[in-house]
Amino acid sequence: MSEPASFAAFVASVPRFRAGAGALLRDERGRVLLVHPVYKDTWEIPGGLVEAGESPLAALVRELEEELSITPSPARLACVDWAPPKPPWDAGLMFVFDAGTLSASQIDQIRLPPGELDQHLFAPPADLDGILPPSLARRMRTAIAAADAGVTLYAEDGVARSLP
Template sequence: MSALHAGDPASFAADVLDEGPAEVEYEPGIAGRRPAKTSAGGALIRDSAGRVLFVVPTYKPVLDIPGGMTDADESPKAATIREIREELGLDVELGPLLVVDWTPRNGVWRDCHQFVFDGGIIDGAVACDDELEAVVYLTLDEARPRIYPSLYRRLTLALQALETKTTYYAEFGREV
């Protein structure tokens, strides 16, 4: 799979060519004055008991879901697949997009678009990355004191999306 696109690389390359030549600036410098946003992709993975898979990072004091920040020219879905391979040693085929959530700037971190995909059911996942201490399967209520409130809200929407087969747009974990 291409770093640019998690789907068919050949059709993606054709789509890029169909766009025509790279866009040029008619007003020099305008693109450089635009704010830069980050994006991240994560997977809602559950076990057969319905508990959510959380990773225990070594670099922050809270639990998170498998996934991470996108690299340059990488889609959120491709980043999620790459991060799951790095963090858990698994090659997964992600299901549908469940939630797109905008999160505001927080300290050193810029505002971000967070994408949550259905990661399916995986029992017995283990941490395979030095950035992780472990993985744990917890219900959302069990995880609540160990995750950011915005992630709790985002995952609540993601679980709702699984049931309703609807993708939700949220801002800081709240559907809008």
């Protein structure tokens, strides 16, 4: 590899990653909140892409307010998942925050934005594989395990990893 002509050229050569922030939100029975975007055939977790200059936590708060009309309780990072490239997307880092348990009154206050989301549901963790895309189901199983253990896990394509 040749040495960059300048620091600016070096910085320009550093890879950029997309980033996403999602919420692990559960009801009082331990079921996981999922949302259905109008522009997809699949279910997702609440959250979205991190905008330029925005932190993952700020993106999570913004997305929950925009998508659900709720302000989350303090969230703890459950997992960071390296998502491999899947065209048209480049690789990315996906942050899943444990945003706690929603009470029945908080659930009643959920308002979905027309034109973006058309449904929400609470699914038992055991059912996630049959509802979510495979990589997201793996990511959410990792996030649930981390949240339940009170730890933060690193994952690759949804599978928890550690140093050999």
